[in-house]
Amino acid sequence: MNPKLVLVSGGSRGLGAHLVTHFLESGHxxxxxxRSKTPLMDELAERFPGRFEFxxxxxxxxxxxxxxxxxxxxxxxxxxxxxxxxxxxxxxxLVHTPPDMIERIIATNVTAPxxxxxxxxxRMLLQSEGGRVLNITSICGLKGYNGLTVYSATKGAMxxxxxxxxxxxxxxxxxxxxxxxxxxxxxxxxxxxxDQLDTIKRRTPTRQLTTDAQLxxxxxxxxxxxxxxxxxxxxxxxxxTS
Numbered sequence: 001m002n003p004k005l006v007l008v009s010g011g012s013r014g015l016g017a018h019l020v021t022h023f024l025e026s027g028h029x030x031x032x033x034x035r036s037k038t039p040l041m042d043e044l045a046e047r048f049p050g051r052f053e054f055x056x057x058x059x060x061x062x063x064x065x066x067x068x069x070x071x072x073x074x075x076x077x078x079x080x081x082x083x084x085x086x087x088x089x090x091x092x093x094l095v096h097t098p099p100d101m102i103e104r105i106i107a108t109n110v111t112a113p114x115x116x117x118x119x120x121x122x123r124m125l126l127q128s129e130g131g132r133v134l135n136i137t138s139i140c141g142l143k144g145y146n147g148l149t150v151y152s153a154t155k156g157a158m159x160x161x162x163x164x165x166x167x168x169x170x171x172x173x174x175x176x177x178x179x180x181x182x183x184x185x186x187x188x189x190x191x192x193x194x195d196q197l198d199t200i201k202r203r204t205p206t207r208q209l210t211t212d213a214q215l216x217x218x219x220x221x222x223x224x225x226x227x228x229x230x231x232x233x234x235x236x237x238x239x240x241t242s
Contacts, residue, residue, distance in 0.1 A: 097149075182241075
């Protein structure tokens with residue numbers, strides 16, 4: 001596998017951190033940003049000197065992110081892939097969700113990744129070497145869940161964004177796709193009771209929750225393999241949305 005430059009939003013913890021670590025261990029150069037630095041970021045900088053850069057910034061802080069993206073390209077060459085991973089969740093019924101929270105969820109989960117994609121895409125087009133855009137969405141955008149109305153709306157919006165952007169980049173060598181994970185054994189399950197987890201597993205055809213590691217083959221396929229896949233949202237959810 002030829003080393004590539006990958007930009008991951010929200011890579012300091014959770015799935016983002018898992019992806020960043022995986023890309024680095026696969027030999028790629030990675031740049032990521034998040035609102036706060038975790039100890040893992042310092043650990044990765046020591047393990048992969050010259051191939052990893054972290055920048056403390058909010059996903060919507062485009063004035064700060066622009067020079068960061070340009071610096072990554074200057075140091076590591078053309079940017080091959082953007083992974084829009086940063087997002088915030090919701091655990092309230094719509095009638096109990098304050099308007100300012102609704103605005104913040106939409107700004108972080110929809111507006112910010114669209115603006116970041118625009119920034120990176122302009123540079124990909126100038127490179128004339130193609131590239132990949134991968135949006136991390138959710139099965140919540142494909143299937144309804146109580147208490148996740150606004151979050152689901154944002155993920156559905158990113159699925160629609162994926163499909164339309166794939167058409168805009170057609171013929172330019174840039175593939176745009178989304179991965180929609182199911183319920184995680186780690187993050188999502190931490191707020192669920194044992195009874196809720198058992199119910200989810202029983203309703204899942206594979207009888208198991210999704211793990212971060214199960215996403216990696218799909219991510220690698222969409223980012224680093226010569227495929228003819230674009231404009232697709234691939235659910236990794238044990239068949240819940242089938």
